[in-house]
Amino acid sequence: MDVLFTSAAAVSVMLLAYASVCDLRCREISDTPWRFISSVGVLAVGLTALRDGAGVLPVTASVSALFIFGCLTVDKHPLIMAAISVLFPLSAYLTGADAWAMQVSLSPVFVVLFYVLYLSGAVTGGADAKCLMSLSIMFPASFGPLFSGHADPGITGFLFPPPVQVLFMSCLITVVAGGAWILYKRGGLALPLSSDYRIPIEEARRSHVWVMEDVSEGRIVRTDRSEDRDGVCDRLEAYGAEDVLVSPMFPFIVPITVSVAVLLLTGCPFIS
Secondary structure (H helix, E strand, O other): OOHHHHHHHHHHHHHHHHHHHHHHHHOOOOOHHHHHHHHHHHHHHHHHHHHHOOOOHHHHHHHHHHHHHHHHOOOOOHHHHHHHHOHHHHHHHHOOOOHHHHHHHOHHHHHHHHHHHHHHOOOOOHHHHHHHHHHHHHOOOOEOOOOOOEOOEOHHHHHOOHHHHHHHHHHHHHHHHHHHHHHHHHOOOOOOOOOOEEEEHHHHHOOOEEEEEEEEOOEEEEEEEEOOHHHHHHHHHHHOOOEEEEEEOOOOHHHHHHHHHHHHHHOOOOEO
16 A cells, blocks of 8 residues: 555545535535645655655646646636646656656646536536546546555556546446436436426425526526526516426536545556
């Protein structure tokens, strides 16, 4: 067991658990967990590099990833940050860095990647994107099972570092668990296939859902996800409606937390 890696990973899991509770309760999470996770990641990389004599490149890359993360969370100079991020893997390649240092040098690139996924809508929640960006700094390199520390990745491991594996696993958990929840709320499989279902308006007011209907020009119409849930419910009740079409707000931080815990126990699948 790698004590340094285990300690950093344990702190990260505790912070993720806290964020999961916030996500379940109110679907709102402050930036505090992500700042701590990314900072712990930089500290862990620095101490590991010092212990193993890995040089300054991994430390510089990790610190830069933290800086890029801070800039991108406030949408500051994204193109410049993207340009800076590619300098580190290029430097690692030109200097013949080992596998661990090479993966750490890619952490700024994956911070930018998750930011791009957020802008494109592939990752819909701001907190979800920040979580994945912070995990790119905390877990930049492949690791073995049972907190055994970093391990040499296979070729695929460079393309699919731990944060990307966490994203894939989280999506799978969301599809399975979310699909089961939607089938339960819809009373079984029915056409058309979608994530929408109908619930009483009073239930919608106290549930974590997106309201998919509104009143317009004297009739109820289908709409995109509305941020003004209570206002829409008021208009629907004034119209005389008793139920409303909704789409669930899935707490994506929860499957991310589960995925991280599973990976820490089983190890990354793409290691040599």
